[in-house]
Amino acid sequence: MKPDLSNKKVAVVIADGFEQSEFEKPVEALEDAGARVEVVSLKDGKVKGWKNKDWGDEFEVDKAIDEVRADDYDALLLPGGVMSPDTLRWNEKVIAFVKEFYTGGKPVAAICHGPWTLIETGMVKGRRMTSYPSIRTDLVNAGASWENEEVVIDRGLVTSRSPKDLPAFCEKMLEAFSK
Numbered sequence: 001m002k003p004d005l006s007n008k009k010v011a012v013v014i015a016d017g018f019e020q021s022e023f024e025k026p027v028e029a030l031e032d033a034g035a036r037v038e039v040v041s042l043k044d045g046k047v048k049g050w051k052n053k054d055w056g057d058e059f060e061v062d063k064a065i066d067e068v069r070a071d072d073y074d075a076l077l078l079p080g081g082v083m084s085p086d087t088l089r090w091n092e093k094v095i096a097f098v099k100e101f102y103t104g105g106k107p108v109a110a111i112c113h114g115p116w117t118l119i120e121t122g123m124v125k126g127r128r129m130t131s132y133p134s135i136r137t138d139l140v141n142a143g144a145s146w147e148n149e150e151v152v153i154d155r156g157l158v159t160s161r162s163p164k165d166l167p168a169f170c171e172k173m174l175e176a177f178s179k
Helices: 020-032 083-088 092-103 115-119 133-140 164-178
Strands: 009-013 036-041 046-051 054-059 076-077 109-113 151-154 156-158
Touching: 009 020, 009 092, 020 036, 020 054, 020 076, 020 109, 020 164, 054 092, 076 092, 076 115, 076 164, 083 115, 092 109, 092 115, 109 115, 109 164, 115 133, 151 164, 156 164
Parallel strands: 009 036, 009 076, 076 109, 109 156
Antiparallel strands: 046 054, 151 156
């Protein structure tokens, strides 16, 4: 039985160059479970995905990072791709927003390079995590215990490696977000 998220509001934080499948599939799973999803980015307007080996589609931004607080949401999703997480991890407002989910005990799901943003919060130390293999050293250097599994769950933090792991990632994300 699929979890019921009809009373949940989820923030998805992305910047240009997010992995489109790692955005679309989890958002579809969240909406199918009844969650209200809002796309948060660095500015209003549209944000552009990365699909296969080229630019993908554009998606509407619901709110700019200046307009949001973690208190407005029940959970957070951080899709991967290389460009989006690399851009997000340099934005102080994004890092403060993401950190509020940790300090508030709210669930967070990150896939592929999404954990780059989590590293900047300083809160991955002592956590079991996975990611795209190329950022393994970054996570280990930040104090995380990296595991080569399709999905790893640790105290409300759900992490996954790549688009091939999306079915398991979505399932575990829905479970974590339903609690």
